[in-house]
Amino acid sequence: MSSKIEKPNKNPLWQTTSSERKSYYLYFFGQNMIYNLLASFLTTYLIFKEIDPVMSGIVVTVVKVWDAVNDAIFGVIFDKVKFKSGKKYIPWLKIACALTPAATVAVFAIPSAAPEVVKLIWFALAYIIWDTAYTICDVPAFGIITAMTSQIEERNTILSLKGITGGIGSALSYVLVTLFISSAINIGYGPVSVIIAVIAAATMFPVCKKCKERNKPEEEEQFTVRSMIKYVINNKYLLIYYVGYIFYSGAQTYTALHFLTAYYVFGNDLISLVTGTIASVPQLIMALFVPKIIRKIDKTSLFKLSVIAAIVLSIPICFAQNNLILFIVTYMLRAVPLGVIGVLAFTFTPDCAEFGQYTTGTEAKGITFAIQTFAVKLSAAISSGLGLILLGLFNFKTKFMGSEIENIAELIEQKLVALQPDGAIRIDGFGTLKAINAASMQSAEAIDGLWFTYNVVPIIGLVIALAIWSTYKLKDKQIQIMADCNIGKITKDEASKLLEAENYKG
Numbered sequence: 001m002s003s004k005i006e007k008p009n010k011n012p013l014w015q016t017t018s019s020e021r022k023s024y025y026l027y028f029f030g031q032n033m034i035y036n037l038l039a040s041f042l043t044t045y046l047i048f049k050e051i052d053p054v055m056s057g058i059v060v061t062v063v064k065v066w067d068a069v070n071d072a073i074f075g076v077i078f079d080k081v082k083f084k085s086g087k088k089y090i091p092w093l094k095i096a097c098a099l100t101p102a103a104t105v106a107v108f109a110i111p112s113a114a115p116e117v118v119k120l121i122w123f124a125l126a127y128i129i130w131d132t133a134y135t136i137c138d139v140p141a142f143g144i145i146t147a148m149t150s151q152i153e154e155r156n157t158i159l160s161l162k163g164i165t166g167g168i169g170s171a172l173s174y175v176l177v178t179l180f181i182s183s184a185i186n187i188g189y190g191p192v193s194v195i196i197a198v199i200a201a202a203t204m205f206p207v208c209k210k211c212k213e214r215n216k217p218e219e220e221e222q223f224t225v226r227s228m229i230k231y232v233i234n235n236k237y238l239l240i241y242y243v244g245y246i247f248y249s250g251a252q253t254y255t256a257l258h259f260l261t262a263y264y265v266f267g268n269d270l271i272s273l274v275t276g277t278i279a280s281v282p283q284l285i286m287a288l289f290v291p292k293i294i295r296k297i298d299k300t301s302l303f304k305l306s307v308i309a310a311i312v313l314s315i316p317i318c319f320a321q322n323n324l325i326l327f328i329v330t331y332m333l334r335a336v337p338l339g340v341i342g343v344l345a346f347t348f349t350p351d352c353a354e355f356g357q358y359t360t361g362t363e364a365k366g367i368t369f370a371i372q373t374f375a376v377k378l379s380a381a382i383s384s385g386l387g388l389i390l391l392g393l394f395n396f397k398t399k400f401m402g403s404e405i406e407n408i409a410e411l412i413e414q415k416l417v418a419l420q421p422d423g424a425i426r427i428d429g430f431g432t433l434k435a436i437n438a439a440s441m442q443s444a445e446a447i448d449g450l451w452f453t454y455n456v457v458p459i460i461g462l463v464i465a466l467a468i469w470s471t472y473k474l475k476d477k478q479i480q481i482m483a484d485c486n487i488g489k490i491t492k493d494e495a496s497k498l499l500e501a502e503n504y505k506g
Helices: 016-048 053-080 089-107 118-147 150-182 188-202 206-209 227-232 237-248 252-265 273-295 299-319 324-360 367-391 408-413 432-434 444-469 478-488 493-502
Strands: none
Touching: 016 053, 016 089, 016 118, 016 188, 016 206, 016 252, 053 252, 053 367, 053 444, 089 118, 089 188, 089 206, 118 324, 118 367, 150 188, 150 237, 150 273, 150 478, 188 206, 188 324, 206 273, 227 237, 227 252, 227 324, 227 367, 237 324, 237 367, 237 444, 252 273, 252 299, 252 367, 252 432, 252 444, 273 299, 273 324, 299 324, 299 444, 324 367, 367 444
């Protein structure tokens, strides 16, 4: 039986096929389902497990010490390991498609009846395994774009449009978890983590069969760990971009606190569905339009303008604590520039990889994309850990004793709540919190601290990130010249003259 004939690309310069691009988009659907599960719900999950927020916040942050080590190690391994197949990215993606979903389920399998120290150890070990798996999942997924095509416009378009399927995956994950954990269904994190893991594995795997590694450097250099370190230090734009990203994304404490803010500030946990939808829809829409916009406006300029707009539109949200309508309207307005930032965020890594190879002569895309993965995971851990630690400092209550509840016997008889061996309420979801009226047990200090952490901390991160990103100067036309030189299409002398014409300052 003959294989399906691919339709020719509308753009004759494009090198990828339609089926390749579709499988690539589908991969990020599954990957983002998993990432959103941890980024948006890990804080709430740990609080439901009745682990002290300061302690769990410290564990989340300390695990990143290993993260710094494993990302650097994997970056070196990735660039040095040669598979018999001759492929650089696909073998790692096959490993990731199995390991990442399995590790995700392990994180959300902490035994509720275990002592707190056991819960902390379980979480730390499971989170380290997940963290390592996600490195293997992320680095080759972004790195393979440089092997799929050498055309910068095609890369920008693919990386922008994968934001649609990635955004849909994030949104579906958010909706599923919100509904399953809400007071309406209340079935727990364990079952929903299994559902998401299965869907993710099924949608991530096709990329291993469809994507092609067609573009390789003219000559792959053999390098040492020392040369790799030198490469990272000398790739100034890689460092500039991701230092800024860590401040931006690491301060996004609202991502981990949507659920708690909806319940404790506005009295309804399902309001988080509204904020989740508001946050995801603009990014999906922008993913369609950004590729067209950046053909007329350089993406670096558009990115910086969007950061400024996000800062300005974040300020009114701080004053909406007692006004749900004002909160939703201002949140919706801010979601537009944040959507642009989300679409463009990872289009800069391939540029930094091309810049690094052009300026240092070292083809080290593995370590380049490992820096991206490290920054993503570190910032997610910082936002979760920072949120937990701040809640602890504001005396946010996470453990409720049965003796504190006047009608506890009645609630137990109705099977609305259950007690742990130490007499604490077992928190399965917001249904449990609603049954014991947990909102009334939080102090004013705790609620104000939750609101501060949710709103003010992200603004501080945006301002610092903007100051750092203002020094990022690379333009798309300059990157295309470097990419052509890196694959041997033009010589270094020809590239230098073309870059000089494009006002490249180095």
